[in-house]
Amino acid sequence: MAKTLRVRFQPPLVLTLLILGFFVFIPMISAFEYSIRTPLTGGYGWTHYIWAIREDDFFHYILRSMWLAGVTVTITLFVLVPTLTWLHLSRSKVRGLIDGLSLLPLVIPVVAFAVGAQISFPEFVQNTVLELPFLYFVLALPYAYRSLDIGLNSIPLKTITEAARSAGANWWRTITAVIVPVIRGSVMATIALTFALSLGEYTLTVLLHWDTFPTWVTFVAQDNILGAIAISMMSLIIPFLILTVITLFVPERSMQGRK
Amino acid sequence: MSSKSLTLRNISKRFGNVNALDNFNLEVGVGELVALLGPSGCGKTTALRVVAGLEHQDAGTVLVADKNISDVPAHKRNMGMVFQAYSLFPNLTVEENVAFGLQMRKVSKHLRLKKAHELLDLVGLDSQNKRFTHQLSGGQQQRVALARALAFEPEILLLDEPLSALDAQVRVNLREEIRRLQLSLGTTTLFVTHDQEEAMAISDRVGVMNNGVLEQIDTPDVLYNKPASSFVAGFVGTMNRIPAHISDGMVEIFGSKVVALKRGNETGKVHALIRPESISVAATTAQGNAKVLTRSFMGASSNIICQTEDGTIVQSLMTSASTGDLLPGSSVQLRVLSSEVLVANV
Ligand SMILES: Nc1ncnc2c1ncn2[C@@H]1O[C@H](COP(=O)(O)OP(=O)(O)O)[C@@H](O)[C@H]1O
Ligand SMILES: [Mg+2]
Numbered sequence: 001m002a003k004t005l006r007v008r009f010q011p012p013l014v015l016t017l018l019i020l021g022f023f024v025f026i027p028m029i030s031a032f033e034y035s036i037r038t039p040l041t042g043g044y045g046w047t048h049y050i051w052a053i054r055e056d057d058f059f060h061y062i063l064r065s066m067w068l069a070g071v072t073v074t075i076t077l078f079v080l081v082p083t084l085t086w087l088h089l090s091r092s093k094v095r096g097l098i099d100g101l102s103l104l105p106l107v108i109p110v111v112a113f114a115v116g117a118q119i120s121f122p123e124f125v126q127n128t129v130l131e132l133p134f135l136y137f138v139l140a141l142p143y144a145y146r147s148l149d150i151g152l153n154s155i156p157l158k159t160i161t162e163a164a165r166s167a168g169a170n171w172w173r174t175i176t177a178v179i180v181p182v183i184r185g186s187v188m189a190t191i192a193l194t195f196a197l198s199l200g201e202y203t204l205t206v207l208l209h210w211d212t213f214p215t216w217v218t219f220v221a222q223d224n225i226l227g228a229i230a231i232s233m234m235s236l237i238i239p240f241l242i243l244t245v246i247t248l249f250v251p252e253r254s255m256q257g258r259k
Numbered sequence: 260m261s262s263k264s265l266t267l268r269n270i271s272k273r274f275g276n277v278n279a280l281d282n283f284n285l286e287v288g289v290g291e292l293v294a295l296l297g298p299s300g301c302g303k304t305t306a307l308r309v310v311a312g313l314e315h316q317d318a319g320t321v322l323v324a325d326k327n328i329s330d331v332p333a334h335k336r337n338m339g340m341v342f343q344a345y346s347l348f349p350n351l352t353v354e355e356n357v358a359f360g361l362q363m364r365k366v367s368k369h370l371r372l373k374k375a376h377e378l379l380d381l382v383g384l385d386s387q388n389k390r391f392t393h394q395l396s397g398g399q400q401q402r403v404a405l406a407r408a409l410a411f412e413p414e415i416l417l418l419d420e421p422l423s424a425l426d427a428q429v430r431v432n433l434r435e436e437i438r439r440l441q442l443s444l445g446t447t448t449l450f451v452t453h454d455q456e457e458a459m460a461i462s463d464r465v466g467v468m469n470n471g472v473l474e475q476i477d478t479p480d481v482l483y484n485k486p487a488s489s490f491v492a493g494f495v496g497t498m499n500r501i502p503a504h505i506s507d508g509m510v511e512i513f514g515s516k517v518v519a520l521k522r523g524n525e526t527g528k529v530h531a532l533i534r535p536e537s538i539s540v541a542a543t544t545a546q547g548n549a550k551v552l553t554r555s556f557m558g559a560s561s562n563i564i565c566q567t568e569d570g571t572i573v574q575s576l577m578t579s580a581s582t583g584d585l586l587p588g589s590s591v592q593l594r595v596l597s598s599e600v601l602v603a604n605v
Contacts, residue, residue, distance in 0.1 A: 159346040162313050163404075165333040166340040168363035168411060174334075177362075181350040 028236075035229040048230035055227075057216055062235060064129075065213035066242075069198035071133040076144050076194045077187070079137070082171075084145070085179060088152045089161060102145040105138050113138075114207035129210055136198040143193045151186025152179075195242075199235070262447045263324035263414040264289045265310065270319035272305055272471075279305040280316070281471035287415075290445040292438065293476070294458035296494070297468030303451040304343075306468075307417050310449060312336045323414055334363070339408030339446075343420040345400050347392040353403050354379065354388040360411035371410075378406035381440060398429040405437065409444065416441065416448040422457065434461050455495050459483070467491045483534075489603035492532045499538065499573050502605070503531040510602055513548055513567075513592075518599040532601040535576035539594045540565060540585055547590040549573065554585050565591060 038045040052058055087095045105113075117135065118126070125131050137144075160182065164174040180187055202214040213235060221228030265287040272280040279302045287293045295303045308314035310321055312333035320329050328336060339360075347356050354375045355362075361371035379385045382402040392400060401421050408416060418437070422430045438461040441448050452458050458465045459479040466476035467490070475487040486492035493500075501512055506526050509516040512533075519529075540551070540563050549565040552572070561579045566572055573593060585591060 155349075156344060156346070159342055159344045160348060162311075162333075163340070163342060163346040163348070163407075164359070166311050166313065166336070166338060166417075167360035167407065168334050168337070169359075170332075170334050173363060178348055178350075182348065184350065 031229050032233055035226055035233055037226070048224075048226045049234065051224070051227050052231045052234065055220070058231065061211065061213040061216040062238065064211075065199050066238075068129070068132050068136070068212065069195045071130070072136040072140065072198040073191050073194045075133055075137045076140060076190065080144055080148055080190070081175060081180060081187075084148050084152055085157070085161075085175060088157050099145075099149075103142050106142045110139070110203045111207065114204045118208065126208075131208070132201075132205065132210060132212070133198070135204055135208075136194070136201055139201065139204065140194040140197045143197070144190045147186050147189045147193060148183070151183030154186075155182055261412045261414055262289050262445050265415050265447055265449065266320075266322040266325070267306065267310065268320045268322065270306070270309055270316045270321070272302075272309060272314065272316050278471045280309070283319070283471065283473060285466060285473060285476070287447055287449055289447055291463045292441050292448040292450060292461065294450045294452055294462040294465045295468055296452060296455055296458040296465050298494070299453055301468045302471040303453070303468055304419055305471075307340075307419050307449060307451050310415070311338055311340050311417055337411070337413050338415045338417055339411070339413035340417045341401065341404045341408050341419065341421040343423055345392075345397070345404075345424070347400055347403055347407070349392055351392075352388065353384065353390050353392065353395070356392065356403055357406045357410050359407060364411060374410055375406070378410050379403070381409075382406045382436065397425050398433055401425065401433065402436075405440070409440070409446065413446065416446045418448065418450045420452055423452070423454070430457070437461065459495070465495075467494055469494075486532075486601065489530075489532065489601075492601060492603070497535050497574060499533045499535065500530040500603070501533060501567075501571055501573060502569070503529055503602070505529045505602055510600060512595050512600070515595065517595055517597070519602045520599050521602065528605050529602040530605055531595075532603055533595060533597070535562070535574045537595060537597045537600075538573060538575040539596055540575045540577065540582070541592045541594070542584040543590055543592045545590075547592040549591050549593045551585050551587050551589050551591055553587055554582060565593060567593065 035048055036044045036046065038047055083098075087098060113135075117131075121131065157179070160178060161174055164178045165171075169177060200214055201212075202218070205212050206215050206218075217228050217231050217235070220231065265285075267283055267285040270280050270283040271278070281302075283302070283306060285293070285295075285306070295306060297303055305314060309316045312328075312331060316329070320327050322328065323336075348359065351359065354372055357375035357378055358371040361374060362368075366374075376385060376388065379388060382405055384399060384402055384406070387395065387399065387403075392403065395403065401424075404421070421437070422433055425433065434457055437450075440446075450458070450462065459482075462479060464476055464478055465482050467474045467482065469490050475482065475491045477485075477487075482491065482495050486495060492498050503510045503512045504527070505511075505519055508519055508521070510519045510529065510531050511517075512531050517531075519531075540549075549567045552564045552566055553562075554564075555562045556579060559579060560576055561582045563575045563577060563582060563585055564572060565575065575593070
């Protein structure tokens with residue numbers, strides 16, 4: 001049964017691949033092709049990439065965006081994992097409410113959000129770039145929340161938690177040594193989503209007058225569109241490499257537990 | 260030996276309007292295995308969880324070696340627990356699961372793995388050290404859970420129906436194994452089950468629970484032969500309830516009078532409570548007082564089910580040798596073998 005299914009032609013899969021190809025892969029490949037053209041010779045070369053790396057601000061901004069994204073990921077995990085664990089264990093009625101609230105960032109327009117933040121936040125908050133990770137956390141919340149929620153739903157959380165506690169693990173160890181490793185897949189997904197979303201956030205950052213990698217790229221694009229494309233291509237690759245490294249260094253285990 | 264005694268004093272616990280535990284008292288001596296037996300929903304798990312610190316009682320105290328631990332959090336109680344559901348950590352190997360408690364107690368990796376291997380050896384799984392838990396059978400998983408609960412030398416071992424998800428044969432083997440381990444390690448153990456055979460087979464004492472109350476706690480022998488209440492009598496072993504008439508301390512059953520151990524009415528209609536092995540069935544050519552419905556052969560003994568003239572079903576357990584002529588439908592004479600019987604109100 002399973003075998004015939006696998007061999008058989010699968011229209012839904014083909015359709016998905018077609019849509020992905022048309023709207024994601026083809027534009028990306030075209031952009032890449034465009035960015036390595038050298039108009040003078042009519043051939044291809046790395047001119048724009050070399051230009052981008054030589055720009056003084058390239059590393060400054062990419063590093064800044066990356067640490068902001070790192071802080072966002074940290075905030076997300078520290079807030080959401082314990083909160084969701086508690087919500088799942090307590091069978092509290094507030095869970096439905098929080099589930100709903102976590103979706104709010106999807107429906108609030110970023111512009112309204114940014115203006116509201118500017119009006120309401122006290123001076124000392126607006127003076128530090130650290131306001132960004134907290135705001136990115138809110139923007140990524142709907143995705144991070146869902147991803148962790150699915151992970152926690154897929155395991156016998158109550159029994160596992162109680163087994164850990166009666167074996168001598170306090171809450172912190174229970175979460176770090178048991179729950180997080182067991183839902184490792186969905187924690188990785190949360191990290192990836194939050195990191196990518198923070199790294200690419202533009203609207204809110206610009207409206208709050210901060211400079212990060214995406215805003216810098218837009219600035220550069222005004223003078224050198226091909227250079228800007230080259231920069232964006234690289235900014236795609238760097239987080240990808242980082243996430244790959246993270247995945248490689250965290251031992252592949254909970255995956256063996258499923259099948 | 261780190262085992263300690265356990266005392267539950269006047270414990271009450273409510274969930275909404277359900278009284279899960281109602282002024283519950285229990286004592287378990289050092290190295291003793293006590294089973295809590297009762298129908299589903301009678302509060303057994305709740306009692307165990309209160310001891311483990313996974314649930315907090317509304318009133319009363321839990322004492323370990325006479326020290327009140329009511330406010331000690333679960334992870335500091337040093338109690339090993341085995342759950343009804345499979346509870347192993349899926350991200351860890353078998354040996355890491357067993358070593359988990361020692362890891363939490365900051366024991367070095369070398370020492371804790373050594374201890375884990377020792378315990379896995381005791382439960383007969385030493386060859387499975389490096390496997391992941393989903394590669395094990397249900398019985399093996401519960402063995403690992405048992406090893407995990409014992410590895411950090413708990414003061415008290417708590418077992419919440421650890422066998423109920425297993426096949427009959429595995430269940431019998433594993434319960435013997437639990438008892439053997441418990442005896443050799445001398446661990447004070449509280450064992451929760453709804454299976455009376457299981458409780459009777461391996462416990463020093465059995466506490467029978469009903470509606471959040473401990474009805475009786477005694478050795479299996481006393482519980483079986485001198486049940487303190489009609490509920491206990493019915494729950495432990497098989498018990499015939501035969502309508503009878505009581506007067507002057509005597510009950511008339513099957514035409515003869517037997518001394519009544521008083522629990523019910525002094526006079527009038529009662530139920531006589533009689534074990535199957537205390538009823539004999541004899542074939543008769545004359546008009547007997549019952550008819551054989553079925554006879555099931557169980558090896559050394561046979562189970563005879565009869566129906567009396569007034570329609571009461573009576574079960575008798577006899578040595579197979581004496582049941583040869585008890586064919587279904589044949590007319591028989593029932594007799595009570597014991598000289599005294601328990602009675603209960605109708
Ligand atoms: N967390 C809970 N919330 C509400 N009711 C509960 C909870 N735990 C147990 N109960 C109720 O308390 C009673 C005793 O439950 P339990 O101790 O699990 O019984 P047992 O283990 O003997 O089957 C039952 O009526 C059960 O429904
Ligand atoms: Mg139970």
